[in-house]
Amino acid sequence: MRLLVCGGAGFIGSDFVRRMLAKHPDWEIVCFDKLTYAGNPDNLASVADDARYSFVKGDIRDAETVAAAAKGADAIVNFAAETHVDRSIDEPTSFLVTDILGTHALLEVVREMGIAKMVQVSTDEVYGSIAEGSFCETDRLAPSSPYSASKAGGDLQVLAYHRTYGLPVVITRGSNTYGPYQYPEKLVPLFVTNALEGATMPLYGDGRNVRDWLHVDDHCDGIEAALLRGRDGEVYNLGGGNERTNREIATIILDELGCEASMIERVADRPGHDFRYSIICDKAREELDWSPAVDFEQGLRDTIRWYASNEPWWSKIKHHTGEFADWHRRWYEERTAK
Numbered sequence: 170m171r172l173l174v175c176g177g178a179g180f181i182g183s184d185f186v187r188r189m190l191a192k193h194p195d196w197e198i199v200c201f202d203k204l205t206y207a208g209n210p211d212n213l214a215s216v217a218d219d220a221r222y223s224f225v226k227g228d229i230r231d232a233e234t235v236a237a238a239a240k241g242a243d244a245i246v247n248f249a250a251e252t253h254v255d256r257s258i259d260e261p262t263s264f265l266v267t268d269i270l271g272t273h274a275l276l277e278v279v280r281e282m283g284i285a286k287m288v289q290v291s292t293d294e295v296y297g298s299i300a301e302g303s304f305c306e307t308d309r310l311a312p313s314s315p316y317s318a319s320k321a322g323g324d325l326q327v328l329a330y331h332r333t334y335g336l337p338v339v340i341t342r343g344s345n346t347y348g349p350y351q352y353p354e355k356l357v358p359l360f361v362t363n364a365l366e367g368a369t370m371p372l373y374g375d376g377r378n379v380r381d382w383l384h385v386d387d388h389c390d391g392i393e394a395a396l397l398r399g400r401d402g403e404v405y406n407l408g409g410g411n412e413r414t415n416r417e418i419a420t421i422i423l424d425e426l427g428c429e430a431s432m433i434e435r436v437a438d439r440p441g442h443d444f445r446y447s448i449i450c451d452k453a454r455e456e457l458d459w460s461p462a463v464d465f466e467q468g469l470r471d472t473i474r475w476y477a478s479n480e481p482w483w484s485k486i487k488h489h490t491g492e493f494a495d496w497h498r499r500w501y502e503e504r505t506a507k
């Protein structure tokens with residue numbers, strides 16, 4: 170198997186690259202990544218010298234560069250996206266450009282080169298919020314944020330290309346993912362690294378919003394299963410089955426690090442904040458033979474300890490690039506003042 174992994178230098182993509190190279194001695198992987206603020210070559214340092222791995226810097230919108238990198242590829246797995254909901258509220262355009270137009274450009278490459286499979290890595294956020302019950306794959310899309318609306322736009326392009334041109338595409342819709350190497354703008358790494366530095370954890374609103382947490386290794390195994398066993402034109406939900414409020418997540422972090430509850434700081438809510446995500450994953454279980462394996466409490470505590478032991482990795486991002494500090498100031502100063 171020769172794979173082109175787009176967005177492979179980010180959080181989930183880099184786990185996928187490392188994990189697939191370890192699981193499949195006969196696989197070759199080309200990582201294609203623009204190296205935005207979220208793309209980090211440090212995430213792939215452990216495979217950089219592997220003869221089966223190579224890296225190409227490029228934008229998924231640039232069809233020519235993608236096509237050159239995809240030469241000889243059996244499949245494309247697309248992780249590349251702008252991914253942070255808060256940034257999409259702050260500056261939506263780049264989300265539409267990459268998550269919709271970028272996906273479209275990749276589909277054109279798959280069509281022109283006759284690539285045998287493309288997996289589009291999508292999100293449970295495309296269904297929107299659900300107060301009770303859970304969404305299945307045929308439910309209507311009702312995204313709330315510019316991020317999730319852009320991901321939904323990407324999904325619709327993928328499904329349209331299957332229907333119109335018969336493209337061999339599969340979509341996965343994963344739930345909130347946690348684990349090592351996540352850019353520290355997202356809830357878990359932000360709260361953990363703040364606590365490690367003695368800074369407060371900015372909890373939005375009343376902290377009762379619910380997310381379904383999935384370990385990054387389980388998420389990647391689900392994407393692998395979709396690549397190997399997914400039926401063309403189909404969508405597969407990949408959820409962890411671990412619904413927790415944000416306050417519950419914060420409490421586990423406080424407990425693991427031995428911090429006081431006063432470290433939680435309630436701040437102004439995210440505009441349009443989805444209350445709860447919940448998905449049914451029977452289809453992935455039955456058709457892909459996939460189900461999550463990592464125990465949530467154990468996985469989260471291991472993740473917290475990983476950040477505690479890998480301070481140089483996140484400290485470089487938080488304190489040595491300027492990008493994180495600019496974002497943090499722009500978004501949180503206003504929220505904490507309220």
Ligand code: NAD
Pocket residue numbers: 175176177178179180181182201202203204205206207208209227228229230247248249250251252253267271290291292293320342343344345346347352
């Ligand atoms: P991330 O922000 O950590 O990484 C995104 C990667 O894409 C980065 O390496 C970045 O450099 C790259 N990229 C961005 N724009 C690009 C472009 N135009 N061309 C090439 N590369 C580009 O994201 P993540 O959390 O690893 O998410 C990966 C995928 O999984 C995304 O598609 C996201 O929507 C989806 N997803 C994420 C979660 C989650 O909880 N993190 C859950 C479900 C689905």
Ligand code: DAU
Pocket residue numbers: 252253254255291292293294343344345346354355356357359371372373374378379380415439446
């Ligand atoms: O559901 C899958 C999605 O999960 C992915 O598609 C997205 O790429 C990923 O970022 C994630 O989106 P969320 O918005 O759910 O993740 P985030 O970590 O930003 O926020 C998780 C919850 O924590 C959400 O209810 C908002 C809250 N939160 C977040 C931050 C950053 C806070 O209370 N304070 C914060 O500072």
